Amino acid sequence: MKKLIPAMLLLVALSAQADNYRLPKSPAFEEECGSCHMAYPPQMLHADSWRAMMGDLSRHFGSDASLDEKRRVAITDFLVANANGRKTGTTRDAAGKPLLRITETERFKKKHREVAAATFQRTSIKSPANCTACHRQAAAGDYRERSINIPK
Amino acid sequence: MRRALTIAALLFTATAQAETPRDFLTRFEKEAGSAASAERGARFFASKLGGEWSCASCHTEKPMQVGRHARTDKPITPLAPAANAERFTDAAKVDKWFRRNCNDTLNRLCSAQEKADVMAWLLALK
Numbered sequence: 001m002k003k004l005i006p007a008m009l010l011l012v013a014l015s016a017q018a019d020n021y022r023l024p025k026s027p028a029f030e031e032e033c034g035s036c037h038m039a040y041p042p043q044m045l046h047a048d049s050w051r052a053m054m055g056d057l058s059r060h061f062g063s064d065a066s067l068d069e070k071r072r073v074a075i076t077d078f079l080v081a082n083a084n085g086r087k088t089g090t091t092r093d094a095a096g097k098p099l100l101r102i103t104e105t106e107r108f109k110k111k112h113r114e115v116a117a118a119t120f121q122r123t124s125i126k127s128p129a130n131c132t133a134c135h136r137q138a139a140a141g142d143y144r145e146r147s148i149n150i151p152k
Numbered sequence: 153m154r155r156a157l158t159i160a161a162l163l164f165t166a167t168a169q170a171e172t173p174r175d176f177l178t179r180f181e182k183e184a185g186s187a188a189s190a191e192r193g194a195r196f197f198a199s200k201l202g203g204e205w206s207c208a209s210c211h212t213e214k215p216m217q218v219g220r221h222a223r224t225d226k227p228i229t230p231l232a233p234a235a236n237a238e239r240f241t242d243a244a245k246v247d248k249w250f251r252r253n254c255n256d257t258l259n260r261l262c263s264a265q266e267k268a269d270v271m272a273w274l275l276a277l278k
Contacts, residue, residue, distance in 0.1 A: 035226075036223075036226060037221070038226070064255035064256050065252065
């Protein structure tokens with residue numbers, strides 16, 4: 001029991017920290033992935049998910065996001081090295097395939113369970129992929145409660 | 153002397169690599185084998201031609217202004233060279249974006265003529 005209390009305190013401290021992502025630097029990742037959408041923190045998906053996604057960029061959620069091979073490999077390596085699937089919950093879908101959308105992860109769903117589907121569709125937000133609409137400091141990796149401001 | 157030569161060589165390489173928007177118009181016209189039409193480019197830019205989007209869906213019908221990605225809503229800097237000096241200065245970027253965006257809007261690559269027409273129209277925007 002004596003050992004358990006510090007362990008629990010540590011867990012509480014860690015989960016409070018977990019909404020603040022330390023963003024690893026990669027100019028290639030920021031340029032290529034950040035042109036059309038926010039360059040999401042690599043920690044938000046499992047390495048298998050990044051590998052699967054980076055292997056099919058010409059059909060990237062309905063858009064052609066194809067890259068030259070050298071950059072594709074470099075960005076894949078960067079994402080895999082910084083991935084953190086463990087914290088996102090189950091990393092595969094019912095068919096056993098790696099999850100490809102951050103919004104499909106258990107962590108995302110749990111964190112947004114109080115947000116109605118209609119809220120995500122507001123013209124000021126448009127889609128759950130648009131983190132910065134509500135998480136105003138998301139570009140700096142800050143997803144903490146106190147930085148949230150849901151637009152009308 | 154050797155150093156001067158190196159500097160001269162470096163300068164030459166740098167100028168050879170930097171491209172201007174006009175260079176792309178020249179290149180696409182040459183590839184197409186005929187002159188560009190800004191009027192045709194304007195129509196092409198605003199029309200849906202097979203896909204769900206036109207060029208204007210993201211870049212707006214007058215790309216002197218900031219656009220927004222049709223799906224993610226992320227702001228897109230102006231496409232017209234008169235409004236954004238960074239546009240059409242890097243061949244690798246120009247080729248990459250024509251490849252991706254033509255596939256997204258037409259479900260195929262653009263012809264050299266289509267690219268020449270769009271370039272002519274973008275260059276005419278002031």
